Amino acid sequence: MTTPAPFNPDQSSRSLDALILPAKIRALNFINAAKEAGIELLVTCTYRCPADQSKLYAQGRSAHGPVVTDARAGDSLHQYRVAFDVVPMRNGKPVWGTLAKQDADLWNQVGALGEKYSFEWAGRWKSFREMPHFQYTAGLKLVDFKAGKLPEMGEPLP
Numbered sequence: 025m026t027t028p029a030p031f032n033p034d035q036s037s038r039s040l041d042a043l044i045l046p047a048k049i050r051a052l053n054f055i056n057a058a059k060e061a062g063i064e065l066l067v068t069c070t071y072r073c074p075a076d077q078s079k080l081y082a083q084g085r086s087a088h089g090p091v092v093t094d095a096r097a098g099d100s101l102h103q104y105r106v107a108f109d110v111v112p113m114r115n116g117k118p119v120w121g122t123l124a125k126q127d128a129d130l131w132n133q134v135g136a137l138g139e140k141y142s143f144e145w146a147g148r149w150k151s152f153r154e155m156p157h158f159q160y161t162a163g164l165k166l167v168d169f170k171a172g173k174l175p176e177m178g179e180p181l182p
């Protein structure tokens with residue numbers, strides 16, 4: 025076991041250690057359950073620092089590339105350490121596609137599993153659907169996070 029690096033608010037992360045404990049424990053359990061179901065999940069992002077979120081928001085607006093988020097700095101739950109993105113792997117390669125039936129089925133299986141572990145899955149969002157995105161809010165809204173509230177551990181832990 026390696027000691028987790030201290031959390032740095034100016035540095036984006038793809039480590040589950042960057043999540044607050046109630047989200048981290050659920051994420052670990054979710055990823056383990058996926059593994060038991062034969063699905064390897066690759067974590068691509070956990071904490072996203074405000075500067076990187078601003079950069080992402082600019083994409084497709086003032087910068088090149090497709091629009092990928094409607095969240096400005098401060099508006100993404102990645103910044104409150106309760107959200108993370110995953111991609112399922114097949115034969116050692118990430119499955120980014122969601123259109124082919126085989127891929128859609130895989131993503132839906134992953135999404136449903138995440139929901140079992142109390143995550144909100146952005147694959148169900150009506151606007152800016154994000155298949156890779158999971159967040160643990162325990163009923164809190166963005167305005168609550170902005171006011172400094174964070175989800176409790178909650179019970180029972182899955």
Ligand SMILES: [Zn+2]
Pocket residue numbers: 102107108109154156157158
């Ligand atoms: Zn995300």
